[in-house]
Amino acid sequence: MTDNRTVTPDLAIDIGRIHLKNPVIACSGTVASGLEYNKFYNVSSLGAITTKSFSIRKKPGNPPPRIWETPSGMLNSIGLQNEGIDFFIKSELPEIKETGAEIILSIFGEDAEEFLKIAKKVIKIKDDIMAIELNFSCPNVDAGGMAFCAFPEQIRTITAGVKEITGIPLIVKLSPNYQTITESAEAAKKGGAWVTKGTGVFSSKLGLFDRGASKVKTESWVVDTVEKEVTKDKTPSGSDLSLDNEIDTHLYLIVCF
Numbered sequence: 001m002t003d004n005r006t007v008t009p010d011l012a013i014d015i016g017r018i019h020l021k022n023p024v025i026a027c028s029g030t031v032a033s034g035l036e037y038n039k040f041y042n043v044s045s046l047g048a049i050t051t052k053s054f055s056i057r058k059k060p061g062n063p064p065p066r067i068w069e070t071p072s073g074m075l076n077s078i079g080l081q082n083e084g085i086d087f088f089i090k091s092e093l094p095e096i097k098e099t100g101a102e103i104i105l106s107i108f109g110e111d112a113e114e115f116l117k118i119a120k121k122v123i124k125i126k127d128d129i130m131a132i133e134l135n136f137s138c139p140n141v142d143a144g145g146m147a148f149c150a151f152p153e154q155i156r157t158i159t160a161g162v163k164e165i166t167g168i169p170l171i172v173k174l175s176p177n178y179q180t181i182t183e184s185a186e187a188a189k190k191g192g193a194w195v196t197k198g199t200g201v202f203s204s205k206l207g208l209f210d211r212g213a214s215k216v217k218t219e220s221w222v223v224d225t226v227e228k229e230v231t232k233d234k235t236p237s238g239s240d241l242s243l244d245n246e247i248d249t250h251l252y253l254i255v256c257f
Contacts, residue, residue, distance in 0.1 A: 013047075018131050018169050020047035020102070028106040028133060028173075033092050034099060034214045044100035051088065051096075053066040053106040053135045056114050062108070080138060085118050089125055097128060104171065108135035110246055112234065117163040120158035132168050133197070134159060136184070137175035149175040152187035159191025171195040 011022035026034060026043070028050040034043040040146055043049055059136045061081025083091075085107065092162035096103055106120065109115035115134065136155055148154055155172065163170055170189035174196060185196045238240065 016169065018171075018194065022047045025104070026050055028135070033088075033096050035092070035095055036125045038099045038101075042099075044102075046101065047204055048104050048130055049096070050090075050104040051106050052082055052135055053080055053133075053138070054082050054085045054088050054110045054118070055080065055110070056085060056117050057124055058082065059088070072077040085121050089121065093108075093128060103129045104133055105129045106133040106135055106173070108138040109158075110139070112154060112158050112161070116161050117164065119162040122166055122168070126166055126168050129168065131171050131194075132162065132166065133171040133173050133195075134162060135173045137173055137177075142252060147175050147178065149178045149184050150180055152180055152183040155184050156187035156191040159188050159193050163192035169194045171197050173197045 013020050013023050018163060022045075022049045026037075026046060026049045029052050031037045031043070031049065034049040035053050038044055059080055061080055062077050062079030066078050086212060088105070093103075100227075105120070107115065107118045107166075119132075120243060121130075136158075150157070155174075159170060159172060170193045172185075172191075172193040172195070174184050174188070178184070188196050
């Protein structure tokens with residue numbers, strides 16, 4: 001006798017102390033805040049939505065052209081355009097909450113002080129968001145425009161400061177474009193991050209637009225630096241993934257788009 005009952009699989013996962021109903025997360029910048037996409041797809045069915053990165057004040061971003069198609073993909077150079085954290089809190093957050101989506105708030109600063117100023121504003125909405133993503137792949141003005149990822153000690157200090165202010169789970173977003181990524185991940189762990197995330201944006205050496213490196217977007221990896229002490233794990237597909245560093249890690253592949 002054939003059993004025709006429908007079985008709904010449980011896709012829930014825990015990354016550090018962050019609980020997701022499924023492993024599908026909208027990356028920062030790919031779906032804005034999910035409001036437009038919610039007209040075509042129920043965004044509350046996702047594991048979470050990561051907002052675009054917000055700064056303390058409004059930023060206009062880079063002048064066009066910002067996007068350039070290539071035979072193998074797309075280059076972009078947006079320039080972290082956003083309306084500022086106050087706009088998110090007052091205008092966007094109430095609308096996102098109405099969709100029922102889980103929210104990961106992404107923030108960035110031009111220096112360490114700006115990260116902490118934003119954190120103090122986020123306190124009032126801490127119950128409305130799942131986690132904070134600290135975007136350390138952005139330029140550090142105090143260091144001549146080099147990304148924060150080039151300075152692991154600053155990552156530790158800022159992460160510890162934001163954790164002390166907010167008490168919200170922290171996801172630290174790192175850039176793969178610097179040789180300090182291992183030290184940066186370790187610094188983030190020491191600062192109190194629950195998760196470190198390898199950003200899906202890689203610098204291109206094609207030099208389009210005559211203004212610095214363009215960017216190539218790919219899917220993101222998330223590394224849990226809290227839950228389990230291993231140096232080798234398997235991806236969800238079962239393939240081995242070796243880690244050539246000394247950080248205690250537990251690797252997850254988070255499906256992002």
